[in-house]
Amino acid sequence: xxxxxHDYRAYSGRVTPMWARVGVLVRYGLAEAWSSKITIGLGLAxxxxxxxxxxxxxLANNPxxxxxxxxNNLRFLDVxxxxxxxxLEAQCWFALPLMSWVAPRLITYDLADNALPIxxxxxxxxxxxxxxxxxxxxxxxASVTVLPCLVLFVYQCDCAPPGWTMANLPIAxxxxxxxxxxxxxxxxxxxxxxxxxxxxxxATGVIFAAVLVPAGVGGIFSAVLRTRxxxxxxxxxxxxxxxxxxxxxxxxxxxxxxxxxxxAAILAMLIAACLVCAAMLHARIRARxxxxx
Amino acid sequence: xxxxxxxxxxxxxQQPWGLWWLQARRLTRIEVRRNLFSWRATWIYFLAFxxxxxxxxxxxxxxxxxxxxSEDTMVLAGIVQFYYIRLGIFFGCLGIFSRLIRGEMVERxxxxxxxxxxxxxxxxxxxxxxxxxSAILLFGSAxxxxxxxxxxxxxxxxxxxxxxxxxxxxxxxxLAIAVLACLGYGAVFLLLSMIFxxxxxxxxxxxxxxxxNPVLPSILQRxxxxxxxxxxxxxxxxxxxxxxxxxxxxxxxxxxxxVLGLLLLxxxxxxxxxxxxxxxxxxxxxx
Numbered sequence: 220x221x222x223x224x225h226d227y228r229a230y231s232g233r234v235t236p237m238w239a240r241v242g243v244l245v246r247y248g249l250a251e252a253w254s255s256k257i258t259i260g261l262g263l264a265x266x267x268x269x270x271x272x273x274x275x276x277x278l279a280n281n282p283x284x285x286x287x288x289x290x291n292n293l294r295f296l297d298v299x300x301x302x303x304x305x306x307l308e309a310q311c312w313f314a315l316p317l318m319s320w321v322a323p324r325l326i327t328y329d330l331a332d333n334a335l336p337i338x339x340x341x342x343x344x345x346x347x348x349x350x351x352x353x354x355x356x357x358x359x360x361a362s363v364t365v366l367p368c369l370v371l372f373v374y375q376c377d378c379a380p381p382g383w384t385m386a387n388l389p390i391a392x393x394x395x396x397x398x399x400x401x402x403x404x405x406x407x408x409x410x411x412x413x414x415x416x417x418x419x420x421x422a423t424g425v426i427f428a429a430v431l432v433p434a435g436v437g438g439i440f441s442a443v444l445r446t447r448x449x450x451x452x453x454x455x456x457x458x459x460x461x462x463x464x465x466x467x468x469x470x471x472x473x474x475x476x477x478x479x480x481x482x483a484a485i486l487a488m489l490i491a492a493c494l495v496c497a498a499m500l501h502a503r504i505r506a507r508x509x510x511x512x
Numbered sequence: 513x514x515x516x517x518x519x520x521x522x523x524x525x526q527q528p529w530g531l532w533w534l535q536a537r538r539l540t541r542i543e544v545r546r547n548l549f550s551w552r553a554t555w556i557y558f559l560a561f562x563x564x565x566x567x568x569x570x571x572x573x574x575x576x577x578x579x580x581x582s583e584d585t586m587v588l589a590g591i592v593q594f595y596y597i598r599l600g601i602f603f604g605c606l607g608i609f610s611r612l613i614r615g616e617m618v619e620r621x622x623x624x625x626x627x628x629x630x631x632x633x634x635x636x637x638x639x640x641x642x643x644x645x646s647a648i649l650l651f652g653s654a655x656x657x658x659x660x661x662x663x664x665x666x667x668x669x670x671x672x673x674x675x676x677x678x679x680x681x682x683x684x685x686x687l688a689i690a691v692l693a694c695l696g697y698g699a700v701f702l703l704l705s706m707i708f709x710x711x712x713x714x715x716x717x718x719x720x721x722x723x724x725n726p727v728l729p730s731i732l733q734r735x736x737x738x739x740x741x742x743x744x745x746x747x748x749x750x751x752x753x754x755x756x757x758x759x760x761x762x763x764x765x766x767x768x769x770x771v772l773g774l775l776l777l778x779x780x781x782x783x784x785x786x787x788x789x790x791x792x793x794x795x796x797x798x799x
Contacts, residue, residue: 257713418615419710421712427716427719428603431599432559435598436562436566439591443563443567443570444569
């Protein structure tokens with residue numbers, strides 16, 4: 220049917236604020252992410268190390284246990300920066316499979332079903348769309364990284380003698396900074412690679428490969444060219460060194476070679492990785508439709 | 513007993529082997545072309561040849577003359593043991609073999625094959641052969657190039673090591689490892705892609721299993737592709753860090769036993785895959 224009347228006017232009523240529109244995407248993103256049983260399974264699996272570390276704090280602050288253990292002079296009950304580093308590493312590595320499962324669910328469906336033109340025709344910008352997806356993923360990852368680690372810290376503060384909290388406050392800052400850097404990077408990598416792999420089932424594997432293969436390539440680079448700079452491609456090594464420094468844990472040289480990297484180089488590499496991911500998202504998140512003849 | 517054997521032989525002789533061979537060859541050719549000569553395959557080239565590029569840089573620009581050949585031999589062994597087996601071939605085969613059946617389902621083109629007068633087992637085995645051929649060609653040639661680039665800069669000493677020393681036997685062992693790794697991981701991922709709608713979580717479990725395998729008891733180490741390949745390594749590189757402390761050293765198995773064990777594993781997985789594909793149903797609405 221033809222439309223003859225062209226006296227449409229722009230909506231002049233009250234509009235929702237920008238953050239509220241992004242909030243809609245975050246809400247639906249979280250619902251989509253946690254609607255899968257595998258997501259819930261991965262989230263629960265990530266709680267296993269948290270519970271173990273929680274029990275360790277209880278035992279470390281239990282007078283009877285301390286009395287039993289003190290005879291053997293065992294260090295495993297010490298709750299110090301090294302303990303929180305172990306907890307941080309465990310939680311952060313559990314976030315990797317969660318991210319590689321959740322990220323494709325958030326973005327690949329929209330791209331595969333050519334839904335982006337419809338979504339972006341709503342009053343939300345491309346940046347707002349990516350921000351909404353990013354926040355949904357960030358919140359999901361925060362629930363298995365920063366939150367459990369901070370709960371451990373607060374529980375230790377509650378159990379420990381007075382004065383422990385103030386003396387170890389930098390650990391809490393280290394936990395927040397370390398996990399924030401990690402989950403920001405993971406979220407960017409997850410969204411970027413999900414946007415480029417149209418086949419959702421393959422996207423999970425590609426994200427895993429995007430984290431692990433450069434680590435192997437960096438290791439080869441360092442071993443073949445006898446330089447430590449190859450480790451800048453090795454995400455596990457880089458992040459471990461960064462976390463150690465943020466939590467104030469002394470670095471131990473294990474293999475005779477010093478693979479230690481300057482903090483500035485690590486941060487520059489992480490920022491570069493995020494920028495590459497942003498460029499990948501910029502190239503893919505567009506209101507276009509692919510029509511195959 | 514003899515009569516039943518004769519009946520079986522006669523039945524086998526009556527099968528249209530010529531037709532099956534022709535169909536398998538055609539299917540293999542189509543799949544090989546897809547695996548090797550498409551834009552989608554470029555990342556597999558990257559996985560296979562990225563160590564070659566690094567070794568090329570080392571051979572051309574990093575010749576300071578103070579490097580020991582024994583150290584480079586260890587580095588090459590480390591590249592094969594830690595990069596190719598655990599990452600390169602693993603992810604390469606994951607991409608190639610999970611696309612063979614599941615990829616066709618996602619692209620909604622598998623029914624064309626299933627509607628054609630081809631036995632499903634022939635289809636599966638031809639696809640497996642094509643995937644194996646592509647993976648072996650890429651990773652095998654990458655390993656040969658790596659080997660050449662490690663020893664070429666040493667000139668006559670390197671030549672002596674390769675042709676008059678243990679070099680050639682080491683190259684043979686690395687190639688055997690590449691072939692067996694491609695076949696082993698290929699068979700596993702082909703089966704996973706038929707069993708699961710999304711084979712990736714299972715593949716990631718396999719990755720985790722292979723990673724923690726050295727710290728498991730020896731009986732559990734046998735249910736792993738990498739554990740068989742470890743016994744074939746001509747130069748063993750010890751693990752590092754906490755894994756070195758936890759590693760359970762198993763009895764070194766003879767090479768023939770390791771090869772036979774892995775081939776048996778591949779045969780069992782392929783036989784089960786043939787059984788599965790007989791009952792394969794496509795529901796594009798849910799896939």
